[in-house]
Amino acid sequence: MNLPISTSSGAGLALAAVFGLVFGILLNRGRVTDYNVIVNLFRFKDWTVLKIMFTAIVVGGIGVFAMTGAGWLQEYHIKDANLLGVALGAALFGAGMVLYGYCPGTGVAAVATGSLHALMGFAGMIVGGVAYALSYGWVKENLLSVGALGKVRLPEVTHVPDIAWFALLAVVWVVLYRLLPKGSTPLASKG
Amino acid sequence: MSTPLRNNVTAAVPVWKRASWNPYLVGAGIGILSWLVFLVVNKPLGMSTEVSKFSGWLASLFTGMDAVKENPYWAKTTPAFGYSTVFLVFTAVGALVSSLASKTFRWETVPAVWKDRFGVSPAKRMAAAFVGGAILLYGARMAGGCTSGHGISGTLQLAVSSWLFFIVMFVAGVGTARLLFPSKN
Numbered sequence: 001m002n003l004p005i006s007t008s009s010g011a012g013l014a015l016a017a018v019f020g021l022v023f024g025i026l027l028n029r030g031r032v033t034d035y036n037v038i039v040n041l042f043r044f045k046d047w048t049v050l051k052i053m054f055t056a057i058v059v060g061g062i063g064v065f066a067m068t069g070a071g072w073l074q075e076y077h078i079k080d081a082n083l084l085g086v087a088l089g090a091a092l093f094g095a096g097m098v099l100y101g102y103c104p105g106t107g108v109a110a111v112a113t114g115s116l117h118a119l120m121g122f123a124g125m126i127v128g129g130v131a132y133a134l135s136y137g138w139v140k141e142n143l144l145s146v147g148a149l150g151k152v153r154l155p156e157v158t159h160v161p162d163i164a165w166f167a168l169l170a171v172v173w174v175v176l177y178r179l180l181p182k183g184s185t186p187l188a189s190k191g
Numbered sequence: 192m193s194t195p196l197r198n199n200v201t202a203a204v205p206v207w208k209r210a211s212w213n214p215y216l217v218g219a220g221i222g223i224l225s226w227l228v229f230l231v232v233n234k235p236l237g238m239s240t241e242v243s244k245f246s247g248w249l250a251s252l253f254t255g256m257d258a259v260k261e262n263p264y265w266a267k268t269t270p271a272f273g274y275s276t277v278f279l280v281f282t283a284v285g286a287l288v289s290s291l292a293s294k295t296f297r298w299e300t301v302p303a304v305w306k307d308r309f310g311v312s313p314a315k316r317m318a319a320a321f322v323g324g325a326i327l328l329y330g331a332r333m334a335g336g337c338t339s340g341h342g343i344s345g346t347l348q349l350a351v352s353s354w355l356f357f358i359v360m361f362v363a364g365v366g367t368a369r370l371l372f373p374s375k376n
Contacts, residue, residue: 004233007274012232016277019228023236023278024285026224029209029293030217033286035302042361042368048214053342055218060225061347067230077235078350079335089334090341090356092326094363098371099323101302103338104331105238107324108279109286114298117320122242124324129246131325132332136264139333154349165349177215187210187295 003072024109033110035101035117036185042098048184050176058173062166076153083147085139100124210293225344232274235344238282239337241275242328244268264332308372 005012030052031037040046067073079086097103100121102110107125110118132139155162206212225236247270251259259265290296300313309315331337334356336345342360345353 003231005231007232007234012274013277015232016274017281017284019224019232019236020278020281021285021288022224023221024282024287025289026217026220026285027282028286028289028295029212030214030221031211033290035299036304039304039368039372042364043372044365051214052218052221053338055215056221056225056343057347059219059222060343061222061349063222063226064229064347067226073229073233075233076348076350077229077233078345078348079341079352081350081352081355082335083355086334086352086355087359089330089332090359091363092330093334093337093356094330094360094365095367096323096325096327096330097338097360098364098367099319100327101305101320101323103238103342104242104328105282105337105339108238108242108283112283112285112287113290114296115302116298116300117302117316120317121320121324121327124321124326125242125328126246126249127321128325128328129243129332130250132243132329133247133250133262133264136262140263143333149351152351154351154354157351162349184211184214 023105024112027106027109028113031184032106033102033113033115034185034187035110035115038103038106039098039101040185042094046185047180051180054169054173054176058166058169061169065162065166076151078151078153080144081147081149081152082144083149085144085146088143096128208293210295221343222347225347234274235340235348237275237336237340237344238279239328239331239340240268241279243332244270244275245279246328304372 005015007013007016027033031048032052037046037048041049064073093103100107102118102121104125107118107121111122149157154160154165221236228234228236247259247262247265247268251270256270260269287296301311301316305316305319334341335352336342336356341350341353341356346357
C-alpha cells in the first residue's frame with residue numbers, strides 16, 4: 001500500500017468516515033460534548049478538557065516526531081504565524097467558546113447528542129464564516145500582515161531542538177497528571 | 192477479587208456503554224488518531240476550515256457559486272464536498288452512536304451551568320449560543336484554525352502560531368468566564 005492515500009479517492013473518503021467516527025466517539029466519551037464540562041474549564045472547576053488536550057499533544061507530538069525522524073512523514077502541516085492575526089483571532093475564539101460553550105469540533109459532535117443550543121451556535125458559526133469571508137480583504141491587508149513570521153516552528157525560533165521540547169512537554173504532563181484533581185462535572189440531568 | 196456486584200456497579204458496565212472514559216486515555220486516543228491521519232492521508236485533524244466552506248456553500252445557494260468564488264477568501268478555500276466534509280459529518284455520527292450506546296443522548300436547550308447563572312429562558316441561551324458561535328468561527332478563521340487545527344494538530348507539531356493560539360485562547364476564555372460567571376462571594 002502506498003501512503004499517503006489521496007483524500008479525493010473513494011478510499012480517502014471512506015477513511016474520512018472512519019476517522020470522523022472515532023473522533024466523534026472520543027469527544028463524546030471524553031465528555032467534551034457537554035457544555036458544562038467545557039465552560040467549567042474556564043472557571044477552574046473541571047480539568048477534563050485540559051487533560052484530554054495536553055495528553056493528545058504529548059502522545060500525538062512524540063509519535064509524529066518519531067515518524068518524521070523515521071522518514072515516514074515528509075512535511076509539517078502548520079499555519080502561518082501571523083502574530084497579530086493569530087492573537088486577535090484566538091482572543092475572539094476564547095471569548096466565543098465560553099459564550100457558545102463549545103468549539104467547532106465539539107459543537108458539531110454535541111448537536112448529534114441532542115444539544116439544541118449547539119445547533120443554534122452552529123448557525124452562528126455559519127454567519128461567522130460568511131462575515132469572515134466578506135471582511136477577508138481588509139483583515140488580510142491590515143491584520144494578517146503584522147508580525148507575519150510564516151510557517152515557523154518553536155525549534156527554529158528558539159534554537160532548542162525538538163526532542164528537548166517534547167521532554168519538557170512530557171514533564172509538564174507528569175506534573176499536571178499529579179496535580180490536577182480527579183473526576184469531572186457530574187453528568188447533569190439536562191433540561 | 193470477588194466483590195459483590197451491587198457494591199461495584201461500574202465494573203459491571205461494559206466499556207462501550209459507559210458514559211465517560213478516562214480523559215487521559217481519550218487524549219491518548221486522539222493523539223494516536225492524529226498519527227494515523229498524518230500517516231495515511233497526509234492531513235492534520237481540523238474542523239473550522241470545513242465549517243467556513245460550508246458557510247460558503249450555503250451562501251452560494253443565494254448568490255450562485257460563481258459569485259462566491261469571486262470572494263478572495265472562498266477563492267482560496269473553495270466550498271466543495273470532499274474528505275473534510277465526510278470527516279465533519281462522521282464526527283457527528285460518532286457522537287450520536289456513542290451517546291445512544293451510553294444512553295446519554297438528551298434533547299437540551301439550557302444546560303445546568305447556564306441555568307444557574309442566567310435562568311431557564313431558552314431564548315436567552317439560544318441567542319448567546321448563536322452570537323458565541325459567530326464570534327468563535329470568525330476568530331478561528333482569523334487565527335487560521337480552531338481547537339483541533341491549532342489546539343491539537345498544530346501544537347503537537349510545535350508550531351509557533353498554534354502555541355500562541357493555545358495560550359491566548361485560554362487566557363481570553365478565563366477572562367470571559369470571569370465576566371459571564373462572576374464568583375458569588
